[in-house]
Amino acid sequence: MKMETPTVFAGLRLRNPTILASGILGLSGEFIGRLVEAGVGAVTTKSSDVRGREGYPNPTVVEVPCGMLNALGLPNPGVGLMKREIMEAKRFGIPVVGSVFGYSDEEYVEAASTVEEAGADAVELNVSCPHVKEVGEIGQNPRLLAGVVRAVKSAVRKPVLVKLSPNVADIAAVGKVAEEAGADGLVAINTVKAMAIDVDVAKPVLAAGFGGLSGPAVKPIAVRCVYELYEAVNIPIAGVGGIVSWQDAVEFILAGARAVEVGTGVLYRDLSVFSEINEGIRKYMEDKGYRSLDEFVGLAHRK
Secondary structure, three states, X not given: OOOOOOEEEOOEEEOOOEEEOOOOOOOOHHHHHHHHXXXXXXXXXXXXXXXXXXXXXXXXXXXXXXXXXEOOOOOEOOHHHHHHXXXXXXXXXXXXXXXXXXXXXXXXXXXXXXXXXXXXXXXEEEOOOOOOHHXXXXXXXXXXXXXXXXXXXXXXXXXXXXXXXXXXXXHHHHHHHHHHOOXXXXXXXXXXXXXXXXXXXXXXXXXXOOEEEEOHHHHHHHHHHHHHHHHHOOOOEEEEOOOOOHHHHHHHHHHOOOEEEEXXXXXXXXXXXXXXXXXXXHHHHHHHOOOOHHHOOOHHHOO
């Protein structure tokens, strides 16, 4: 009989620690069904706001030797239309996290309230998109960040997660600000601000110029961020960034993550990445004699 790997992350009861990261797939019934079969523990919606955005013109995504570089510009039809995706996802019996963004406290509150009304089990605040300046700046400014978190926490009852930016001098300090403002959990990290230049035409490859780097190249940065956050805060952390194997996932757990989000790994490995990660974690636990994830969350901090 296979060992189960249930965990509780910020009040969400997960059948295993894997979560689909925001912005990778839509939440149509077909996709959710396939994700559930593949073994995912929870799903996160694409980020949406109250206004809707067209996003940037092409090219918006380019593969680089170390990962994926994107500057989509947070395209979305508006959080009102996202309600249908959330309701569809809820039919499959796994937790659904609604990712939202805005340009003011009021817009974050409206978006968060909308996804909660649609049935989302938690709200993820995207305050860290590196290629939409107004959003990225919120996660880099402690005063603005605290204001957004406090406002949303006062308006919704579901757990509030804050997705942090690695493009800061001290991510542990930023995480502490989010915790003190009332966040129930942290997600670390969003993409790393980066760019690529076409040497033939001497212009940036992406239409927006700068973009966000994801994939294996950012994993060491993300692991370091989770490690630092674990020593600074008392709320749970979900690790994300470059996870394509069970070893990657275990590394994040040892650094202090209670759950892991997989994004670019789906593009690299298809949906089977979730079952491979979960089976790998189970075998790792059997080999080490661990009966639960709690026994090795943050174990790398042992002196």
